[in-house]
């Protein structure tokens with residue numbers, strides 16, 4: 386029984402991480418819980434299309450910031466999911 390509960394907990398945890406790449410990729414460490422801001426600018430409630438554009442610009446180097454040029458690369462393919470999550474906060 387304990388093993389079944391543990392397995393269920395793992396499935397639930399993995400599910401929520403997949404649904405939330407903002408947490409999985411560690412963006413939260415600098416941009417704060419739900420994008421409220423911390424050592425890096427707040428992202429909560431920003432326009433989703435604007436967030437996607439910033440991430441693409443960091444990826445291409447059109448926008449330069451050493452930290453974000455690296456972090457945005459990790460977010461490749463998940464820009465929209467991250468932006469939708471933050472825009473909803």
Ligand code: HEC
Pocket residue numbers: 407410411412413414415416424425426427428436439440449450452453456457459460467
């Ligand atoms: C190690 C700290 C750190 C991590 C981790 C980090 N960021 Fe950032 N982020 C920054 C800093 C610092 C800036 C401000 C860059 C600048 O001044 O141009 C920034 C800027 C941004 C911006 C533009 C905000 C604005 O107001 O112009 C977006 C969008 C963003 N980050 C998204 C993310 C996402 C998504 C992740 C996770 C994949 C992430 N960041 C991870 C430090 C971080």
